[in-house]
Amino acid sequence: MFLITGATGNVGGKLVALLTEQGHDVRALVRSPATANLPSGVEVVTGDLDDLDSMTRAARGTSAIFHMQASPQPAQTETLIAAARGAGVDRIVAMTSIGAVLEPLPIMGTFFRAREDLLRASGLQVTMLRPNTLMTNALWWCDSIKQAGTVSDPCGEGRLPAVDSDDIAAVAAVTLTRPGHEGRAYILSGPEALTSREQVGILADVLGRPITFIENTPAEHAAAHSHGSPQLVPVIENLYTMFRTGRAGVLTDDIANVTGRRPGTFRAWCERNTGAFR
Numbered sequence: 001m002f003l004i005t006g007a008t009g010n011v012g013g014k015l016v017a018l019l020t021e022q023g024h025d026v027r028a029l030v031r032s033p034a035t036a037n038l039p040s041g042v043e044v045v046t047g048d049l050d051d052l053d054s055m056t057r058a059a060r061g062t063s064a065i066f067h068m069q070a071s072p073q074p075a076q077t078e079t080l081i082a083a084a085r086g087a088g089v090d091r092i093v094a095m096t097s098i099g100a101v102l103e104p105l106p107i108m109g110t111f112f113r114a115r116e117d118l119l120r121a122s123g124l125q126v127t128m129l130r131p132n133t134l135m136t137n138a139l140w141w142c143d144s145i146k147q148a149g150t151v152s153d154p155c156g157e158g159r160l161p162a163v164d165s166d167d168i169a170a171v172a173a174v175t176l177t178r179p180g181h182e183g184r185a186y187i188l189s190g191p192e193a194l195t196s197r198e199q200v201g202i203l204a205d206v207l208g209r210p211i212t213f214i215e216n217t218p219a220e221h222a223a224a225h226s227h228g229s230p231q232l233v234p235v236i237e238n239l240y241t242m243f244r245t246g247r248a249g250v251l252t253d254d255i256a257n258v259t260g261r262r263p264g265t266f267r268a269w270c271e272r273n274t275g276a277f278r
Contacts, residue, residue, distance in 0.1 A: 001024075001025040001026070001027055001043075001061055001062045001063060002019060002024060002025070002026055002027065002062060002063065002064050002065070002066065002176055002177070003027045003029060003058055003059055003062040003064075003065045003066070003089075004016050004019075004026060004027070004028050004029065004065075004066045005029045005049060005065070005066060005067055005068055005069070005080070006029075006066075006068030006069070006070070006095075007028035007029055007030055007036070007038065008028075008030055008036055008037070008038070009068060010134065010136045010165045011068060011095060011165045011168045011169050011172070012028075012066065012068050013038075014165055014166055014168075014169035015066060015169040015172050015173060016028050016038055016039065016042055017039055018169050018170065018173050019173055019176070019177070020039045020041055020042060022173065022177070024177060025043070026041075026042045026043065027042070027043040027044075027045055027058065027062060028042050028043070028044050028045070029045055029046075029047045029049075029055075029058050030044055030045070030046065030047075031046065031047075031048060032046075033046055045057070045058045049069055049071070049076040049079055049080065050075070050076060050079065051079070052079050052082055052083055052086075055079055055080060055082075055083035056082075056083040056086040056087050057087075058083070059083045059084055059086070059087035059089050060087040060088075061087075062087070062089055063089070063091065064089065064091035064092065064093065064176050064177075065080065065084060065089055065091070065092050065093070066092075066093050066094075066095070066172055066176060067080050067092055067093065067094040067095065068094075068095045069115075072108070072111035073111065074111070074114045074115050074118055077094075077115040077118050077119065078118060080092070081118060081119070081122045081124065084122075084124060085122075085124075089124075090124050090125050091124070091125045091126075091176075091182070092119065092124055092125070092126045092127070093126075093127045093129065093172055093175045093176050093181075094115070094116075094119055094126060094127070094128055094129065095129045095131065095168070095172070096112040096115060096116055096128055096129065096130050097109070097112045097130055097131065098130045098131065098132050098187050098189075098248060098250060099112050099239075099248075100112035100113040100115075100116050100128075100130060101113075101130065101185075101187075102242070102247060102248065106238055106239055106242045107234065107235045107238045107239070108235055108238070108239050112130075116128060125182040125183065126182070126183070127175045127181045127182060127183070127184055127185070127186075128184070128185035128186070129168065129171060129172060129175070129185075129186055129188060130185060130186065130187045130188065131163050131168050131187075131188040131189075132160060132161050132162065132163050132187070132188065132189045132190070132248060132250065133160045133161075133162050133163070133243075133248065134162060134163060134165055134168075135162045135163065135164050135165065135190070135266055135269040136165055137162070138162075138199065138203065138266075138269075138270075139273075139276055141200075141203075141277075142276055142277055145203075145211055145277050146277070146278075149209070149210060149211055149212055150211065150212045150213075150214055151196075151200045151211055151212070151213055151214065152214040152215075152216050152221070152224075153196040153197075153200075153213070153214075153215065153216070153221070154215070154216050154217050154218045154220065154221040154240045154243075154244060155195065155196040155240060155243045155244050156195070156215060156244045157195055157244075157246070158195065158196075158243045158244040158245055158246040158247075158248070158249065159193035159194060159195055159246050159249040160193060160194065160195075160196075160243060160248055160249060161189035161190045161191070161192060161193040161194075161249060161250065161251050162190050162194070162199070162266055163188050163189055163190045163255075163263060164190065164263060164264040164268075164269050166264060167188065167190075167255050167259070167263045167264055168188055170255070170258075170259045170261070171186060171188060171254070171255055171258045171259055174258050174259055175258065181258075186252075186254040186255075186258060187250060187252045187254055188252070188254055188255055188263075189250060189251050189252050189254075189255070189263070190263050190264070190265065190266060191251075191262060191263050191264075191265055192251075192265065192266070193249040193251055194266060196213070197213050197215075199266055200213045201213075202266055202267050202270060203270050203277070206267065206270040206271055206274060207270075207274060207277055207278070218236075218237045218238075218239075218240035218241045218244060219237050221236065221237070221240055222234070222235075222236035222237035222240065
């Protein structure tokens with residue numbers, strides 16, 4: 001039995017489906033079972049990464065945990081570690097980010113590194129999955145494409161090897177269910193490093209419609225996407241400044257080495273997701 005946190009998310013949902021297809025027993029941690037919409041046969045449990053008691057109950061009787069948290073702060077990782085110990089589970093596969101190991105460390109990377117430090121110090125058998133930027137981030141462009149036929153982006157000539165969440169789920173499935181990955185860390189990237197302008201060009205070609213690319217600055221992007229939270233502005237600006245310099249353009253073979261298959265391309269992802277942009 002495997003416990004999946006973030007079980008309704010872009011990666012967790014696909015991991016739940018993949019493990020179920022492979023015949024594994026899966027327990028999915030959700031906040032609202034009524035709206036979870038998970039595959040038949042999945043054991044759905046209500047829990048919260050901020051609540052140690054519910055996490056310990058959810059972990060009890062499982063052999064390994066997939067850990068994915070949305071909160072940038074390390075408290076939820078501390079709760080997960082305590083729950084795993086309380087339930088007698090010693091295997092965790094944790095999704096963090098390539099940002100945890102880039103130097104100089106971006107502000108957002110400090111959050112991921114803090115979580116990794118806790119996991120390493122826990123004494124548990126941990127595997128770190130460090131994806132690069134996700135292809136699903138292109139869904140943030142949906143509204144502007146539909147409404148104005150435009151995409152605004154501050155990455156300039158910085159190249160990013162965006163990774164398909166299907167491939168992250170495939171790596172997670174292998175590392176959860178097969179031995180030999182304990183204590184390892186994998187940087188997960190797509191097969192090609194593209195600029196945002198190139199990504200938009202591919203998407204426009206797949207959709208068969210023009211999309212105007214508008215380049216803005218990291219500061220402008222941060223001001224527009226901080227959701228009214230002033231403390232987020234320097235974090236977002238710092239992140240996109242790093243992207244702009246190309247420091248996150250790291251290509252690896254880790255997906256192929258773990259799963260035995262090449263990672264999917266951005267074009268293939270666009271072809272599967274055209275409906276979201278129309």
